[in-house]
Amino acid sequence: MITRDTDAFLAFARGCAPDFGPATAKAAFLVAPDGFARAEQSAGDNRYMADAAAFDAARASAEHRELQRALSRSLPTICFPGDPEAPDALFPNNVFATVPGRLIVGRMRHPVRQREAARSDIRAWFADVLGYAQTDLSQQPHxxxxxxxxxxxxxxxxxxxxxxxxxxxxxxxxxxxAFGLRATLLFDLAPGEYHTNVVLAVLAGRTALICADGMADAAVADAVAALYAPHAVLLTEAERAAFAGNAIALSGHEVWMSAVAANALEPAHRLALREAGFALRSADLAAIESAGGSLRCCVAELF
Structure with missing residues (x-):
C-alpha cells in the first residue's frame, strides 16, 4: 500500500506485526566533513542552514570524530573520507541506505549532491567487501x-x-x-521544510517523535501519534528548530540526538523517552548543524 489516505494507512498499519525485520541497524557508516562549507545549492531549500561565516570546518571535523567514537560504543561505526568538492557529503543517509543484503543509492535534487552517489569506493565496499546487491535510483529523473x-x-x-x-x-x-515496504504514507511537508527526518523520527518501531508544525496537514501528525500511542511525543516548535526531531535509535534501548537537541527537550518529553525504554544519548554537533542537518542526517544505517 502507498497512499495519502491517513485513515486507510492507519487501519492497515495497525494490523502490521513487528516481524518485518530488525528494528535497528547492525552497524553504521559516516562520511567525514572534508571540505565542510556552505553549499549554496542546498541552501536554496534548507532553511536550517547558517550563513557562510558561521561555518567552522576545524570544529566540525573534531565534532565528527567524536561522534564516530561515541556511536561506536553502541554499534560498529566506520567512516569514509569526505570529498572537498562535495560539502554536504557528511550527510550520507540521503544518498545511501540499505536493506539486508542490498545497497540502495538515491537520486539527489541538487547537482552538488548528485556527485556523492557516484562514489566508487562506497559502492565497491558494499559490493566487494559486504557482497551486497545494488538498487541504483541515482540516474532516474525523480x-x-x-x-x-x-x-x-x-x-x-x-x-x-x-x-x-x-x-x-x-x-x-x-x-x-526499493525498500520493499508493506505500506507508505505520503504527505506534504509544511512550506519551508526540506526533509521528513527533521520533523519525524520513529525509534526502534515503538516510539515516534513528531513535529506537527513540519507537516502541511495536521491529520498526518494525528495518525502517526495514534499509531505509536502511548509512546508518541509531540515536539514543540522550539524543539524542532533545535533538531530534536532528527533523532535515531541505534539499539532498542538508546536514542541519539545532538546536544543542542537534547538540551532543548522539555522534561515531559525526556520522561516520555525513559518510559518508552530509551536512554538519551547525545553528541556536540553545533558546528555541523550550521550545515542544516544534525545527528540522524550523519548516520547511514547498515541492515
Whole structure:
C-alpha cells in the first residue's frame, strides 16, 4: 500500500506485526566533513542552514570524530573520507541506505549532491567487501533522497514520506518499492521544510517523535501519534528548530540526538523517552548543524 489516505494507512498499519525485520541497524557508516562549507545549492531549500561565516570546518571535523567514537560504543561505526568538492557529503543517509543484503543509492535534487552517489569506493565496499546487491535510483529523473525524505519503521515495514523539492511522488514510489515496504504514507511537508527526518523520527518501531508544525496537514501528525500511542511525543516548535526531531535509535534501548537537541527537550518529553525504554544519548554537533542537518542526517544505517 502507498497512499495519502491517513485513515486507510492507519487501519492497515495497525494490523502490521513487528516481524518485518530488525528494528535497528547492525552497524553504521559516516562520511567525514572534508571540505565542510556552505553549499549554496542546498541552501536554496534548507532553511536550517547558517550563513557562510558561521561555518567552522576545524570544529566540525573534531565534532565528527567524536561522534564516530561515541556511536561506536553502541554499534560498529566506520567512516569514509569526505570529498572537498562535495560539502554536504557528511550527510550520507540521503544518498545511501540499505536493506539486508542490498545497497540502495538515491537520486539527489541538487547537482552538488548528485556527485556523492557516484562514489566508487562506497559502492565497491558494499559490493566487494559486504557482497551486497545494488538498487541504483541515482540516474532516474525523480528526486528521492532516501532516509532524509522517507522515515521507516523497520520493525513493521512502514514508511512515512514527506514530499518536497527533495522527493516527489514518483520518487516516493520508487523508494517504497526499493525498500520493499508493506505500506507508505505520503504527505506534504509544511512550506519551508526540506526533509521528513527533521520533523519525524520513529525509534526502534515503538516510539515516534513528531513535529506537527513540519507537516502541511495536521491529520498526518494525528495518525502517526495514534499509531505509536502511548509512546508518541509531540515536539514543540522550539524543539524542532533545535533538531530534536532528527533523532535515531541505534539499539532498542538508546536514542541519539545532538546536544543542542537534547538540551532543548522539555522534561515531559525526556520522561516520555525513559518510559518508552530509551536512554538519551547525545553528541556536540553545533558546528555541523550550521550545515542544516544534525545527528540522524550523519548516520547511514547498515541492515
Amino acid at each position: 528526486p528521492c533522497e532516501l532516509t532524509g525524505a522517507l522515515v521507516i519503521d523497520r520493525a513493521r515495514g512502514l514508511g512515512f514520506c514527506g514530499l518536497s523539492e527533495r522527493c516527489d511522488e514518483a520518487g516516493a514510489r520508487l523508494m517504497h518499492e
